[in-house]
Amino acid sequence: MFVLRCGSCGSTVGAPTCGPNVTWSRAEENRTMGLPSGTEVRDGDLWFLPVDASHHGTYTCERSTAEFKLRTLVCRDQRGAWEMEFMVSVSSGQCPHPAERRVFKQGTRDVLPCKQMDILGLNKTTAHVNWLKDCRPLERDGGTIEVDQEGRLRLYGASEDDAGVYTCLINFTLDGQTHTSARSIQLYIHNDPDVILPPALVYPINDTVLVELGSSAELRCLAHLGLREHDENFMYWVVDVPHNDDDHIGRVLLDKSWVYIHEDKGVYGLSTLSISDVIPDLLNVPIHCIVMNPTDQAEGLLWLQKADHTELHTCIGVGLAFGLAVVLLVSGYFFRVDLVLAYRKLCPQLAQQIPDGKEYDAYVSYLHVDDVSSSGTATFALHVLPEVLEKQHGYSLYIRGRDDCPGAAIHDEISATVRRCRRLIIILSADVQSYKSAGTEEVLPLKHSQNHEDYEQKIGLHDALMQNDPRVILVEMDGPLDHSGLSASLRYIRKQQGALQWNTASSANQRCTTLPSNGYFWKCLRYNMPPVPGGRALTTVV
Structure with a gap:
């Protein structure tokens, strides 16, 4: 049995086969004929199963270059396909030549x-x-x-x-x-170093070198020449070109040289062909390295092929695009607050939300505990929030104790008002979790006996968890807080989206502390608030 392979694809175990783009034919008396019986094409290879005397002759394989980069070529036709020609000589004995x-x-x-x-x-x-x-x-x-x-x-x-x-x-x-x-x-x-041995070519056998037009190139040829140097050894190069191109090729500097290399297994000859300027006429033409001495001759074949950088450029482009996308995503994540606020400021018409029939932008919920009614929590809810969100940025807030109607049914009013708000701001503070009683510090549960606040939180949290409307914004003042005292719904929301941190000391002293800056707090709060509806007048703008 014998196998002919078109080019270098599949030349080693595990390498890709030539595939379906290979066509085999047999030439006889200058005529192209079909393949003889006993041959079969498998994955682009021509199999002789088994070799027969009738298989003697010349075989040609033609392979499209659409999928493969060839390393072994013979000639290229006008259709852009590559062809290789093989001469098969069949001997009658058991052992081939x-x-x-x-x-x-x-x-x-x-x-x-x-x-x-x-x-x-x-x-x-x-x-x-x-x-x-x-x-x-x-x-x-x-x-x-x-x-x-x-x-x-x-x-x-x-x-x-x-x-x-x-x-x-x-x-x-x-x-x-x-x-x-x-x-x-x-x-x-x-064992006699004076014996002249037949030359044995190491490389090239039938190889392709990728080059750039206009650049220089060096082609190398290595052959084993025996056990010692002999004056009868010769190495030279031959470039096959059409006769009408002889003058053109002659203008290209082809500088050849060769040297002996001594190794354990004998003496090798290394010949180098230097091309100062690669021109189109040197592409896809046979370049022969010939090694000879009085005993025999060996010949290697090289081809110059224009390098195709399409794949490299594509990889670079994809890499740059991917890197840019990663940078944009990372930047967008870390600067998302500033980007959203800038977008709302620069494109107020585009940033406006669709009319939803809501009356207020946010419902402010905080605990009303008589012992701490004058605490920073009440000051923040009744004065600081309205001063910034309403007067400076045009938001509409509903704050119970400021906006509720006296004598109204409290639970009904809370339920209706929460559903008319786009956000539910829940303020949690450490100063309502504990207070001094008879010289002993006791912990107050966040769900106080005066449970109007608990009710408004329940209504808002139920709608937020079931319908995501209104969206909840948690604000923690002067933490850390004991989260074990929070309801299960509040703990879940805090775990999912976190809470904004307000530092009363930072605001009062107008200086930074170890807690996040309150300037960043206002950015994050506005980021979580809906866009300000158009047409609202602002007292001041920052």
Whole structure:
């Protein structure tokens, strides 16, 4: 069995396959023909199941570049598709001709790769790897042989007797049928540094280099040249261009150089082709690296392809947009109070709420305890709040004790008035939680026996929890407070939305304390209040 792959997709186990954008054909006598029997296209790869003498010939794969960035190319037609051409030579023997050459130094330990990972990756549990030497079962007198899980053959203490053609045979099962795949390597064993060995190309094999037009580029070619330097070794580059473009290409500086590199496994040659200015005529044309000596010749292929930065630009744009969105969201969260207030001030017509038939913007609820009737709580509710919200910002407040009618049914009036208000401001204060009695400090429950305040809170909280109307604004004065004395509804609302903090000392002394500034308190209170209806006259504006 044999597999032809169009380009580099799927070249390793786990890599993506070529997909449906690949078309295979067979050329015979300058005619394009269909695929012969015994072949099958699977995920863009051409499978020979099994190889037959009739499969000898030239095969071409054509692949669209819409989805894939190619690293192995041959030519590009007018439709923007890529083509690769393969020459398949079928031998009648069990072992194919060597696909590569390897040189081991005598007495060393080294590895021969099977290089059939596409086959081993299909079914490792049933695949069986067997190595042959000169197409006969592998045997070594006094030598150690080891084959690892990837099918690689390890030779310890290589000797001259180990030289020959090694074939990696893989027997495996596919779709219920038993198949055999084979690949051969020519192995040389040398200990004489003066022996000239056939060159073995390391890279490029058939690679693509992404370049920018007008920029410089350096192409590199690496080949194993034997055990020592020899004057008979040569490395050079050939650029294939149409004849009518010869003069144009000649104006491009192609500076080539090569050097020897000494490593444990011998001597390598590294050739560098320097291009001072990449022009369009150099794109998508074959550039050959040729390595030769008196024994043999090796050739590598490179292509220059214009770099596509669309994906990079898209990623940068998405990243910047995402970063900007995060900054805006974070800024909007931390500065939401100032933004909303600025919006209401700059666009009063747009910020106006839809008419809802409500008479008051807020109902102010606080505890009326005779012993603390002159406390800061009453002062705040009856004087400070109206001074700022009503006179400076045009809000309409209902404050019981100031706006209720004498002689009216209190519970009925409270129920009706709360439902005519857009907000319910509940003021909680530490000075109504405790008082001195006979020299002993006792705790008063927030739900006092004079329970008109408790009733108005119950009505407002019931509507707020069931209908979210009116919305509740909690104000805590001179905390911390003992929240265990609050009703379950108040504790729930405070847990969900928190409470605004008012510091009487800060207001009286006109200086900041450890508590939040009262200037910020007024911003937050106005933020939680509805927009001021248009047409209301203000006494002063700040």
